Amino acid sequence: MEKESKEMKPIWYFVGLMLSAMGAVVLIAGVANYLSPPARQTVLSQLHPELWWGSVMIAAGLLFFFMNRHSKTE
């Protein structure tokens, strides 16, 4: 899909970086909410969705990142 100047990282590498970074932010916010629960609780907050969804995002992000770490596209 991409036709860039030579020797460029593929888009999937950046997708991996973005997902890992955002997953980390979600996970950190989740840990903070777990340690000191906020005054206003959301529905199903007892399941701590930030903790496991943040982990899923980090896992997916790292997968994209490592699979495309060495590849280059034209």
Next chain:
Amino acid sequence: MTGNTFKYGMYVAHFYWIGAIPAMLFLGLYMMPFYYSSRIKSVPGYLKLRFDEKTRVLNGIAFAGMTLLVSGINLYAMALVLHTFLGWDWNISMWISAATVAAYVTLSGLMSAIFTEIIQFFLIWFGLFLVSILGIVEIGSIHDIFHRVDELYKTVSYTTLWSTSGDPSLNGMLITWGGIVLGLGFVLSFGYWTTDFLVVQRAFSAKDLRTARMTPILASFFKMAVPFIVILTGLIAIVLANDPKSGFSLLKDGGQINYDSALPLLIARYYPAGLVGLGVTALLAGFMAGQAGNISAFNTVWTYDIYHAVLNRKASDAHLLWMGRAATIVGILLSVGTAYWAKSFPSIMDYMQAIFSWVNAPLFATMLLGMFVWWITPNGAFWGLLTGMGSSFTMFLAVKFSWIDPRLLTLSNVQSDMAANFWRAWWAWLICFVFTILISLFTKKRPQEELVGLVKGLTPEAGADGILWYRKPETIAIVSVIVLIILNIYFW
């Protein structure tokens, strides 16, 4: 679309299945090789080469108007997100959204638009799919969601796809299968996927023909999965809004229910701090991509197909570049106006399909005839397109102001805004198709040798030999069709 599901029920899934997949596969299998090996660079540009300058300018003007209206929808949607989550005033939300997009578009080009689109795709999935998961957990299971929606709507089905399409009074969209297949599945969907400026432009950024063909075919699988976010969250919103214990209700603007607030309100319900940021980013990303794409298309069409073609033929490249930037700013200012208009509609998808039925539906007839039939003449195309667009807009006004009985268009005793859109698109397409052929029979034809590269059949196409059978676009397309059929039967 979540808001649309709240209003119409499961029938909204047709937008992603029959209303997208056949057209995407057709684009990949038949249109991409033609676009790739022809001289086509844009739709108005094609109309000029295939027909003449006046057809190009007519389409350019209609297209510029359409992009401004659609960009207003995206702007309004961005403002809605800011209004819901941050509690900002409507006017401030609108202007801040407009300023953000102005900065983003003036700094970016087509390639960055494609890059951000891919990143936004992942952002949207990771940002919004969790709403579906948490909704299912709260209500119990997918089966429970369907069951509770069925209990709420006993006479009209909100959870079926086709089994209630024989009688329009039995389904939430109040439409028959004929309107879905002809209006949405054929005219609106093929019109969008085969003539859309952005879709066609993407074909030229592919590295080879196989990649260009595979892109829409692979994308069809992701498209088919989208209802698992939008339809499911819409049904979840129906269940919660009708459960007094849930404390969930949609926004109301001056007594009118704002259906589009369903998804933002679900995010606010389920997402704690941290995830809210992700959900809001996902929503804004989607609307911003749409807005940026439309504004870029507007400045290109205005600068090259209207300003350079009609108003100032001798303009230098530097002047055109300046004009393109000016068009971006003016386009965004005009979108703020159309955004306020979009806000006055109960659901933005109704409004968007109405716009497509005025411009894309007749254009699809012109493009189809132009690409496949060599003896269609420039005058036939121009007057056919003008009649098609004029009749579509007249039908819209005639129903809105009760000049005619809407039953004449939808062929049934009950109808919704969306049913009217689908049928209007079909009639506009048919009128354009018939007029173009009739006028072409009596006007001067262009010689065949002038049309090489412009009409399929007269254009040699690049072949793609030497690919293993299971990697061929045709094989993948068959798999896509099979998945489509299974989904439709499962949710029949």
